[in-house]
Amino acid sequence: MTPKTPRLIATDLDGTIIRSDGTISARTVAAFVRAERAGSQVVFVTGRPPGQMAGVVAAFGPHGTAICSNGAFVQDLRTSRVIEEHPIAITELTQAAKLLRELFPGIGLAIEYADELAGDPYYAPDDWDGDVVIQRLADDLLFGRPGHKLLGRHPELSADELLAAAGPVLGDLVTVYHSNGKRLIEANAAGVNKASALADLARRRGFDHADVAAFGDMPNDLPMLNWAGTSYGVANAHPDVLSAVDHVIGHHDEDGVSATLERLFPEGAHAEGGHAV
Structure with missing residues (x-):
């Protein structure tokens, strides 16, 4: 069965779209741009704190939203400003x-x-x-x-x-x-994770979980992957992720996420090179 074209794409960073050499490929950047031009929204959902997002912004440009520290922060990537936070008391x-x-x-x-x-x-x-x-x-x-x-x-x-x-x-x-x-x-x-922050963001934007495709690789991604309408685990993912997702895709070092987005949003050619993050 062909997966539903997502209205919202939620992706982890390290181990999912960031390769082992610490770069995001130009092909991956182009694939996300393609998805956005087709009308889908993109949100990065990461364990990284806001202070470690500069390289990602440099690769993709200063736009969009990031859920950081596994849901503890929401960051506006246009301004680098934290717009929401959920600390432990x-x-x-x-x-x-x-x-x-x-x-x-x-x-x-x-x-x-x-x-x-x-x-x-x-x-x-x-x-x-x-x-x-x-x-x-x-x-x-x-x-x-x-x-x-x-x-x-x-x-x-x-x-x-x-x-x-x-x-x-x-x-x-x-x-x-x-x-x-x-x-x-x-x-x-308690209660704060990638899924809780993503669900809040999706609801504010008028999306249901069925509208969301999520990509990840590690146990901290499981709440988000289980919540999303369609879930993808890269081939290098933790065994618990591989057993939970709807689709296992290519290795992060082989641009598995971008290859999947190219199938979901087919157009254009592959770009070459990479961006250190």
């Missing part, structure tokens, strides 16, 4: 941090904001954190204000192991997930 943030430390001795914790990252002395940064300098804070300051995303990096346990153990314990307190960061577990406020 201090009480829940403090309790979640306490439980993570009890579950996983030795874990390092950090709080992600729109363009800041603060952490305890044990949080080990990685490429996932971008170029932001970590503010090292004592607990009273680290958990003394609402935080948009709670991060926990363990010295040994994998992201899958962390999520399997933490999900049942923290699930009523915060939204727990991972997006394939090394030994990294992540959390947003």
Whole structure:
């Protein structure tokens, strides 16, 4: 069966349209432009905070909307301004941090904001954190204000192991997930995820879930993929994603998303090159 032509396209970035070398291909940019010219709207739905969206804007141009930090922020890409935010309240943030430390001795914790990252002395940064300098804070300051995303990096346990153990314990307190960061577990406020933010945005624009096609690769994408009318997982996706989506498409390094958009919106030729993000 040929998928319905989507009115709204929601796509993850890293591991989905951003390739392993950190670029977005010109072919992918052209495919999204084609979809927009055909009348479909595009929204980027990412785990990246707003402060790490400059490269994406450089590739696609300063237009459109991004849902960032897995639903904690909505950003207007024309102005780079955050227009909506959903932080974890201090009480829940403090309790979640306490439980993570009890579950996983030795874990390092950090709080992600729109363009800041603060952490305890044990949080080990990685490429996932971008170029932001970590503010090292004592607990009273680290958990003394609402935080948009709670991060926990363990010295040994994998992201899958962390999520399997933490999900049942923290699930009523915060939204727990991972997006394939090394030994990294992540959390947003309870009820906040990619699907909740995307559903709100779609409703405001007059779209139903059946109008939406979503693309992703990691467990943090599952709420969005399950909510969308049509879901696509790239071939490099996490096994849980591959088993959940309606369609498995090409690898992100082979421009699987753009190839799919070219089928949904057939016109024009392939562009060459790429944009570092």
